[in-house]
Amino acid sequence: MLDDEFPEEVKRLKPRKVRFSRDVERFLGSAPSHQMDDKCHPRPALRPEPGGQNSICCAACGQTEYLSRGYCRCGHYLHGQIEDEYLAWERDLRGMHEIIARDAERKVKPLRWLPLVAMTFILGPLLVALFSTTPSLTTFLWWLPGFAIVGGAALADKFIARHKAESAAFLENADFETFLLVRNV
Numbered sequence: 001m002l003d004d005e006f007p008e009e010v011k012r013l014k015p016r017k018v019r020f021s022r023d024v025e026r027f028l029g030s031a032p033s034h035q036m037d038d039k040c041h042p043r044p045a046l047r048p049e050p051g052g053q054n055s056i057c058c059a060a061c062g063q064t065e066y067l068s069r070g071y072c073r074c075g076h077y078l079h080g081q082i083e084d085e086y087l088a089w090e091r092d093l094r095g096m097h098e099i100i101a102r103d104a105e106r107k108v109k110p111l112r113w114l115p116l117v118a119m120t121f122i123l124g125p126l127l128v129a130l131f132s133t134t135p136s137l138t139t140f141l142w143w144l145p146g147f148a149i150v151g152g153a154a155l156a157d158k159f160i161a162r163h164k165a166e167s168a169a170f171l172e173n174a175d176f177e178t179f180l181l182v183r184n185v
């Protein structure tokens with residue numbers, strides 16, 4: 001019945017071969033075949049390496065998750081967790097600095113008295129030398145422990161002050177980026 005409806009020229013037409021451009025055909029030719037698809041198994045959900053800088057251990061499920069993800073795959077809010085960890089780290093840092101500062105103050109206090117002790121070694125022989133008619137070299141040898149005490153006290157004071165200043169500087173510059181670099185993952 002259909003044969004009667006079409007003219008003779010149409011009946012003689014062969015089905016046209018659909019041609020794509022060469023690039024498209026090359027692309028289609030390189031596409032994996034259906035058989036290859038059958039061999040592909042679904043990959044397990046990727047997770048970051050534990051301990052990596054880009055990873056975070058989810059407090060809810062204990063799985064390692066990417067740090068950039070707002071939520072863990074279990075639904076736990078990871079950004080909130082990392083903020084809590086940052087605040088705890090900063091609090092610990094302040095506490096540590098307070099201990100260092102208090103410790104430094106305690107150590108520096110006796111050092112302030114040392115120059116006074118040293119003065120007795122310096123001024124004593126000096127007075128003896130001034131009022132003595134025969135000043136001798138041994139009188140001035142008493143200066144040596146005096147200067148040693150003054151120098152030692154100054155060095156110790158400097159060392160303690162530097163330790164305290166380093167702690168203060170680290171606290172001053174401690175921001176979220178520092179925390180990300182130094183945190184234990």
Ligand SMILES: [Zn+2]
Pocket residue numbers: 058059060061062063072073074075076
């Ligand atoms: Zn989780």
